Amino acid sequence: MTRRWRGILIAILIVAALAALGAWLARPDPLTVTVRAVDRGRVEASVSNTRAGEVEACQRTKLSTILGGRIEYLGVKEGDHVEAGQVLMRLWHEDIRARAEVAEAQVATARSRVREACTVAGNAEREAERQEALATRGFVSASRAETARSEADARRATCLSARADLTTAERQLAAAGVDLGRIVIAAPFAGTVAKITGELGEYSTPSPPGVPTPPAIELFDDSCLYVKAPMDEVDAPRIQPGMTARVSVDALPGKHFAARVRRVAPYVSAQERQARTVDIDVDFASQDEARGLLVGYSADVEIILATRENVLRVPTAALRSGNTVLVVDTDGVLAERTLQTGVANWEYTEVTDGLSEGERIVTSLEREGIAPGVRVTTEPSAGR
Structure with missing residues (x-):
């Protein structure tokens, strides 16, 4: 090869190297994403109430005298505990x-x-x-x-x-x-006086048929509590008496109470347009644990439909449309993977095929620019 052609070749190589260097320097910076390793654990399929439920007393009654008259005797005040048969109110x-x-x-x-x-x-x-x-x-x-x-x-x-x-x-x-x-109101069971309508010397009027009148005394037994909650009509067919449940109360954040479904209403309620629900009654597994809860507390109920132990799972929030996830490969590039899934809830989804334990998947799908083929750097998700 002549000196002239050798010089041309060297120039071409230099230009190519400079072009490659320029392309490398001009490439976009890697996108930072949050990842989580695929692990094993428990996954539960569950359904929850659509609107807030309520803590109820197993026994609750609204008492009124049969006849009307002036209140001559009022032996209790709101919040008092009474025994069965105790005289609460008497008219003249x-x-x-x-x-x-x-x-x-x-x-x-x-x-x-x-x-x-x-x-x-x-x-x-x-x-x-x-x-x-x-x-x-x-x-x-x-x-x-x-x-x-x-x-x-x-x-x-x-x-x-x-x-x-x-x-x-x-x-x-x-x-x-x-x-x-x-003209006498006596307690039909032992319980707590919730509300009294009327004062000593005032006239108490019984409720005539078809005319709602506030009861003279409202009584409930707070030694036995349960939760009544509305479930979406679509979920109702999957709920059966005896199923395990968890109850959470807004007044006690972070605390959960073991419970069991006692009753599923045999009809659908339509209190609001386009909001059709079925009421369920859930008993606390331990009344001692529930003691101290106030009747009327708002509560949420999660019904456990199925449980899988020690299965591959991914955070449900990491799933994209079509049951796909973004996996970070060994070169730091995102790859799309289609999964076969099993039971799921709002937190975890069971993976039956498509992933292996330890693979890293993206959980920060809300970040702009995330797509298959994008080069990324990773940071672990919170708590991992």
Whole structure:
């Protein structure tokens, strides 16, 4: 090769090297992404309520008197604990009490009349038997024996009439007792007084049919609690009584309560347009653990549909459309990978095919410029 061609070749090589150097210097800086290694662990398929649920008492009642009247006795205040059968409120009842006292006097009088009439009837019966015996032996006339028998029958009828009067008087007394029960509110079970409507001396009005009136006393038993929550109608067919659940309460962030589904409502509620839900009742696994929660607390329920242990999993937030993820290869370039997935929840998704344990996938999909083929530098996700 002549000196001239050797110089041309050297110049070409120099130009190519400079071009390559320029291209290398001009290439874009690597994109920084957050990655997470594919690991093994538990994955649960679950559904949650669409709107906030509520902590409820197993027993809760709204009490009112049957009759209206002025409040004469109010033996409790809001927040008091009461025992079953304890009198909570009583209305003025002097008129009913007076009628009850009259009925008591009538009962006493009727009993005295029964004793008198039945004693006389017994004597008349014995006299009739004696006269009939004497008439049989010829010592007295038959007419005298018949007269004695008629007298005994009349006295017996008087005794029966007196007994009937006593029964009537006793039933009148019982009716007066029923009237007294209409103006008294007693606790049907042991519990806590939630609310009282009315003050001592005020007039309490019972709720007539079809007219909603605030109850005089609202009572609940906070020793037994459960959660009522609305679930989307689409999720309802997958929920069955007996399923495991977790309850979280807004007032206690970070704390979860083990629970179990007790009831799934047999109908769909449509309280708002386009919001059709099915109510479920969830019992706490331990009432002792739930003790101290306030009735009315807002609560969320997560129903566990299926559980997989020690399976490959990826953060659900790392999945792209079509069940794909971006994997960082050994050269620091992003590659798209399609996955076969199993059970999933908002946190993790089970991977049945497409990834191996330890491979790094991108979790910061919100960053601009992330796409297959992009060169990246990595930083671990929080907590990894």
